[in-house]
Amino acid sequence: MSIEVDTVLVPVDGTDASVTAAEYAFAVAERYGADAHALYVLGETVSRGIHAGEIDESELAAETEVFLADLAAAAPDGVHVDTSIAYGFSTTRKLQHPGSVILDAAEDVSADFLTIPREGLRGDSGDVLEKAAEYVLLYASQPVLSV
Structure with missing residues (x-):
């Protein structure tokens, strides 16, 4: 059996x-x-920091865009990389979870394959992808590579 893959989604958070x-x-x-x-x-x-006004959203967006541009530049020749940014949590939507955000994005970009880190990433309470990995592994309809 062979699989057909047109789009691979990888959630990132700026960590190694x-x-x-x-x-x-x-x-x-x-x-x-x-x-x-x-x-x-x-x-x-x-x-929460953005919502409370403790984090400058435009500064954060600029830093995030630099990270994503550097990441896209590291892709092999012939691999086109699109990027986007999403809130993994919401202060107003009770059921918004990083895992559901990733799966919604996978549907939005018609991803056929997902790759996600499975370990704690930052060592603080903001470990967004650590919290999402198990959820994505349980509920994704696409093949998932957990690294």
């Missing part, structure tokens, strides 16, 4: 572990002649 996951995602995309989509997921601490 998420860069490693992106490297795997790019390798899968290269192998299947697919595109990649890097989704920067903002954690709970950041979301």
Whole structure:
């Protein structure tokens, strides 16, 4: 049985572990002649800081865009990388969870394959992708590579 992959989604959060996951995602995309989509997921601490006015949203957006541009530039030739940013948590939507945000993004970009880090990433309460990995593994309808 062979699988067809057109788009590989990789959620990232600016850490080395998420860069490693992106490297795997790019390798899968290269192998299947697919595109990649890097989704920067903002954690709970950041979301609450923005909502409380403690974090400058435009400054954060600029830093995040630099990270995503550097990540896209590291992709192999022939792998097109799209990027986006999403809040992994909400101060107003009770059921918004990083895992559901990732799965919603996978549907939005028609991802056929997901690559996600599975370990704690920052060592604080904002470990957004650590909280999402198990959820994504349980509920994704696409194949998932957990690295």
